[in-house]
Every structure is written in C-alpha cells, then in structure tokens.
Amino acid sequence: MASVLLTDDVPVVRMTVRRFLERGQHTVQECGSAAEAEALLGARPFDILVTDLWMPGRDGLTLIGWVKAHKPGLPIIAITGGAPRAPQLFSMEEAARVGADRVLMKPVGMQELLGAVAALAPSAATE
Template identity: 70%
Template sequence: MASILLIDDIPVVRLTVRKFLERGGHGVEECGSVQEAEERLRARSFDVVVTDLWMPGEDGLALIDRMKRRHRATPVIAITGGAPRSPQRVSIEEAARAGADRVLMKPVGMQEILSCVSDLVGRG
C-alpha cells in the first residue's frame, strides 16, 4: 500500500484516478493545483506523486522539476492528454526532461496506473 499525492485540475479525472488507486489498496490525497500540492508536500512525504502536466496557473512540469530537486527519491508519474497545440510526444519528452519517472497518456487505465505504482514503489 502506497501513500499517493494526486494532482489534476479536472475533478472528474481526480475522482477516476483516485478510485483506481484506492481499488489497488493505496491511500490517496488529491489536490487541484500545483500550489496546493506544494503545501501538501511541505507537510508530509508520499511514496508516489501522480500529476497532470498541463494545468491553469503553474503546470506540472515546474512541480516535477522542483520536486526532483527537493525530494529526489519520490517517484513521479505524469499523466497528460498532451500539450496544448502540440503532438503528444512533446508532453512525453518534456515530462522526462523535468524528471518524471513515468508518463501515461489520458485516458489512464486502472491496470496501467496500478502497474506503474507497483513498479515504482517496488524498486525502492
């Protein structure tokens, strides 16, 4: 069982991904913005962070970059529907450059995300 911080600005995406993760036996805290996520990360540590890349205000790429500098060991799964007005590969490449351990394209499947969490938590 992993403790997971889930960040996405779209409530229905958060609900769906949270349910997937909880069905896998994980504990999930969710937030709708990078600012809220950073407050949670200052308050406690998580086994895995799952974040959307493209959100209003500050994006998930900046969060991943800062996280990897501060909490280097915390694995990050980036989820994205793709960069606005860019091919999907742009999001994948940018997430990898920022330090994401895995990148999943939306819509994310339950087995897909549970497998990623299992792989990332199991490697520690």
C-alpha cells in the same frame, strides 16, 4: 500499499484516478494545483506523486522540477492528454526531460496506473 499524492485540475479526472488507486489499496490525497501539491509535499511524506502536466498557473512540469529539487527520490508519474496545440509526443518528452519516472497518456487505464505505481514504489505494492 502506497501513499499517493494526486494532482490534477480536472475534478472528474481526479475522481477517476483516485478510484483506480483506491482499488489498488493505495491511500490517496488529492489536490487541484501545483501550489497545493507543494504545500502538501512539504507537510507530510508520500510514497509517490501522480500529476497532470498541463494545469493553469504553475503546471505539472514546474511541479516535477520542484519535487526533484526539494524531494529527491520521490517517484513521479506524469499523466497527460497532451499539450495544447502540440503533438502528444511533446508532452511525453517534456515530462521525461524534467524528471518524471513514468508518463501515462489519458485516458489512463487502471491496470496501467497500478502497474506503474507498483514498479516505482515496490515497497508499497499490495500483496
């Protein structure tokens, strides 16, 4: 079981992804912005970060860079529907460039998400 920080600015996406993670027996703390995520990451440990890329204010790319600088070793799964006015491949490449360990395209499937969590945080995998 992993402790997951989920960051997405869209409440219905957070609800869906949280439910997927909870079905995999993971504990989930959710927030709606990069600023909130940074505060939570500074306050307590997590096994993995799942973050949207394109959010108002500081985006997920900025959050990933912050995590790499302040919480090295924390696995990161980026989820994205694609950048505004850019091909989906752009988002995938940008997320990998800044350090995401895995990039999943929305709509994210439950098995795809749970498989990524298990691969990146194997000590937290369910039995």
